[in-house]
Amino acid sequence: MGGDHGPSVVASGVALALKLVAPDVRFLLHGDEKALGQEFARRGELAARVEIRPAERVVGMDEKPAQAMRRGKGSSMWNAVESVKTGEAAAAVSAGNTGALMAISKLVLRMSADLDRPPLVVGLPTPRGVTTFLDVGANVDCDAERLVEFAILGEAFHRASYGIARPTVGLLNVGSEEMKGHEEVRQAHAILREGRFDLDYRGFVEGDDLTGGAVNVIVTDGFTGNVALKAMEGAAHFMRSELRAAMTADWMANLGALLARRGLKAFRERISPPPAAPLLGLNGIVVKCHGGATDRDIAQSIQVAATLAQSDFAAEIERNMRKLPAALADSGPPSVDGAAE
């Protein structure tokens, strides 16, 4: 029922997804029976692989997470997450209220890692593919342990999502040689570089590596990640409008823009981050699709969820997480110049 465009775009997203995922993937659609029934009547191809699960209510896009948690039981969002807990579904996908989805998922599925909440993950375009970047806003204060957990979660997610056998992982830091990073970052670096985990840690990276493709996965705290992501989005927005102004400045530019429009369109698509974000660190797979989703975005989010569900993702995370207590115990206090190498 979620998203800015309601159930219609979700239903046509599912219809698109039928062609993208394996033929044995089936769907439970949670929501208002009448609204979903109408969508069904319009799309005959859904009947064979989709089942409607009526829900009493819907979590509003503006509802506060606390409110959604208290009053959420029986809502379409709650039921979708609950179906993952009961094992009836292998993954849940929602384009609804992000804060509510996070709160309900935590409550119903519980965190597997020692985190307050699932880190927010985005995929950023690079010349060579996609950088998995986390946390972009959920955990504002992060100690070294959390940063290491993000590395474990992000690495497994990247492998499952992009089919890269051994993704490389970097820790976001500042460039100044004299005073690299604060203590949490230096300590996480010390733990990760010991090589106790089954992941390819490459050390510190900087802000321009986010879209530069130096490593596959980049880890930071939710404050820095949120600011960096929004700074990039703002810069991209600014550049697009400046470019538009430049390309309509005179008749030659106008004609030029017309001739180049196919290239410019490809450019616009290339720089748009992917619409789907997993909620990591839960005992179960939940994928958030952004609120303004089109049917293509919904279909892509379903594809991400199906890929994760069919992967070894959860077991890989668990194996690395089990090594965490020993790694933390051995790491000791960070050296002041731990970053000098």
Add this chain to the structure above:
Amino acid sequence: MGGDHGPSVVASGVALALKLVAPDVRFLLHGDEKALGQEFARRGELAARVEIRPAERVVGMDEKPAQAMRRGKGSSMWNAVESVKTGEAAAAVSAGNTGALMAISKLVLRMSADLDRPPLVVGLPTPRGVTTFLDVGANVDCDAERLVEFAILGEAFHRASYGIARPTVGLLNVGSEEMKGHEEVRQAHAILREGRFDLDYRGFVEGDDLTGGAVNVIVTDGFTGNVALKAMEGAAHFMRSELRAAMTADWMANLGALLARRGLKAFRERISPPPAAPLLGLNGIVVKCHGGATDRDIAQSIQVAATLAQSDFAAEIERNMRKLPAALADSGPPSVDGAAE
């Protein structure tokens, strides 16, 4: 003597600057007598307003700051900063080694604010003008007091630089309503919104406001600022190369790019941050020009230095700084939901 292109570009930058600054502005050029003498011989217009000050040595672009401090005395960089201390010069400009310039400036001029080092400042383009953004890397760990100091320094700098009588100031934070910012940010917010300082504080802003122009001055710690700046630079670089690829993809795009090239050039210039960065918080004016400076960049840096020297900038900062101890004493511990309003 500094910069990647050596004294020649500095001398021609000064020649350009002669036309940009008031006719009574005069120059001391510190450096190798012979090299500078040759530049003089080539540019007759310099003789009337420029004086050469021979220096024994030059700080290398790769020298470590600690080394530059120990061995820097008598270098052209040291002498330029020293001339500000003695009052012989009203401001110093260098395109040399940033770390060395910072270390020597601190040692010779001393900090006026209670900071470890001058915050690094950049000007970011926005649709309406320029955002002054600090600290982009010098002070990695910042308490509330430092963030307030950045606000005072940045505000005075913005007024002096851009002739805006009352610049607006924002504090960089994350967007999530549930957990806005860490303690340092919430406390700095509590101090600034009390209105004790002579500045127009507008509250929290987010990463996309950096190039959005919501406020004139945006304050953050050196870790977040460095990551955000480099993330934007990386995004801009990525978008430029994607655009280049898109515009050369086929013959129509090629022709389009050709026709639009004037607009694209204007676009490129618009998104380049200004070349000059002041070292704020010192007892004296020092302006850093980026290392790869052209003569136009040098001239622009000189213009910034002259503008600051002719402004009330230093006195304005001092007046606000004097209010800081009382504001800190009164602020008390931050409320947990201090950011909720």
